[in-house]
Amino acid sequence: MLKLKLNGVDVQAEEGWTLLETARFYGLPIPTLCHYEGLSPYGACRLCLVEIGTGPNAKLVSSCTYPAEEGLEVRTHTRRVSAARKMVVELLLATCPDSKTIQDLAASMEVQKTRFKVRHDDCILCGLCVRMCSEQMSGKAIGFVNRGETRKITTPFDIRSEECRLCGGCMYICPACQLRCQGPDAPGVVCGSCLNVSPVCLEEYEDALCYLDPCCQCLKEEVKKK
Amino acid sequence: MDVDLKKVSTIVDKYQGAGGALIAILQDIQDEFNYLPPDALKSVAEKLKIPLINVYSMATFYKSFSLKPRGKYLVTICLGTACHVRGAKNILGEVKKRLNVKRGETTEDKMFTLETVNCLGACALGPIMVVDGEYHGQMATRKVDAVLEKYKSKGEN
Ligand code: FES
Ligand code: FES
Numbered sequence: 242m243l244k245l246k247l248n249g250v251d252v253q254a255e256e257g258w259t260l261l262e263t264a265r266f267y268g269l270p271i272p273t274l275c276h277y278e279g280l281s282p283y284g285a286c287r288l289c290l291v292e293i294g295t296g297p298n299a300k301l302v303s304s305c306t307y308p309a310e311e312g313l314e315v316r317t318h319t320r321r322v323s324a325a326r327k328m329v330v331e332l333l334l335a336t337c338p339d340s341k342t343i344q345d346l347a348a349s350m351e352v353q354k355t356r357f358k359v360r361h362d363d364c365i366l367c368g369l370c371v372r373m374c375s376e377q378m379s380g381k382a383i384g385f386v387n388r389g390e391t392r393k394i395t396t397p398f399d400i401r402s403e404e405c406r407l408c409g410g411c412m413y414i415c416p417a418c419q420l421r422c423q424g425p426d427a428p429g430v431v432c433g434s435c436l437n438v439s440p441v442c443l444e445e446y447e448d449a450l451c452y453l454d455p456c457c458q459c460l461k462e463e464v465k466k467k
Numbered sequence: 468m469d470v471d472l473k474k475v476s477t478i479v480d481k482y483q484g485a486g487g488a489l490i491a492i493l494q495d496i497q498d499e500f501n502y503l504p505p506d507a508l509k510s511v512a513e514k515l516k517i518p519l520i521n522v523y524s525m526a527t528f529y530k531s532f533s534l535k536p537r538g539k540y541l542v543t544i545c546l547g548t549a550c551h552v553r554g555a556k557n558i559l560g561e562v563k564k565r566l567n568v569k570r571g572e573t574t575e576d577k578m579f580t581l582e583t584v585n586c587l588g589a590c591a592l593g594p595i596m597v598v599d600g601e602y603h604g605q606m607a608t609r610k611v612d613a614v615l616e617k618y619k620s621k622g623e624n
Binding site: 382 | 505508518519520521522523524527528529530
């Protein structure tokens with residue numbers, strides 16, 4: 242058993258757990274996109290960022306790949322974490338605004354618009370399909386090719402792969418190639434049909450004060466009462 | 468294009484089927500055929516018992532591997548910052564004109580393939596043009612012709 246601090250509270254983690262597993266074990270919600278139970282962690286989307294360490298040495302790491310360590314101080318809902326996650330969501334939104342998964346993530350994090358140029362790509366390179374294919378379907382039919390700007394996921398030589406059995410696992414797991422949520426047409430890229438409000442506590446405190454999922458549940462209750 | 472798969476097989480055997488030797492194997496294949504023929508990649512994957520996509524990913528990741536047939540000599544023009552400020556663009560333009568190809572293309576006589584790179588780490592020699600692994604520093608547009616001619620006559624006999 243490893244002893245560490247999670248949002249200031251002493252907790253224990255099994256040897257080999259990631260920070261994400263530890264946080265979820267203690268009921269702390271951390272948004273993820275490229276993480277999927279049963280597939281190896283990949284660390285591509287950076288949505289699951291948490292802050293580790295203290296003072297000027299504190300840094301952001303992806304909790305889905307970072308192993309729990311003895312004596313580590315982890316904070317899952319700080320101002321810095323929240324800002325970084327929002328930035329990530331904005332980038333994802335700009336890449337694939339049609340994805341319901343991303344729209345939902347945006348709504349749950351109170352992201353109202355994206356500062357980046359909208360591209361309408363059909364892939365965010367999260368690698369879920371690649372891992373699904375090789376790890377669960379023993380297909381190994383698709384993978385990453387090229388590099389940098391031209392990186393993409395495809396089959397060898399861009400033709401139908403002999404390994405592919407058309408199981409559809411890749412499409413099942415893809416967060417990008419899906420129908421957009423059917424909310425009212427919003428003017429911007431963000432659907433906005435879910436209630437968008439900002440967490441009030443972060444304006445005053447360094448850490449969020451509760452871990453309700455999605456955040457701002459407190460405000461939403463208030464709104465409902467009115 | 469027919470590929471002599473026996474040659475591929477000899478190359479792979481040289482590395483005793485070690486999966487970690489993939490890059491080295493691909494390099495040797497490229498030396499042999501001047502590019503990476505699809506059939507060769509397939510046979511490498513089979514022999515090493517690794518998925519074809521892994522071989523393909525590797526082959527497309529590195530710029531020095533080419534999946535398209537290349538000319539006899541590879542002409543590389545540096546467009547890095549140092550070479551750029553010394554007029555690498557003009558050199559590139561001149562070479563393009565002389566060879567009548569665009570970036571990444573091969574001349575009709577299969578003699579030259581034109582490529583660009585962003586800094587070769589020899590900035591003091593800029594602008595640089597590399598032909599067949601030989602560095603030609605301090606290039607100027609008027610020198611281009613002579614350099615190309617040299618290789619052309621070398622390649623013809
Ligand atoms: S879920 Fe951790 S980086 Fe994507
Ligand atoms: S810029 Fe050309 S060698 Fe560095």
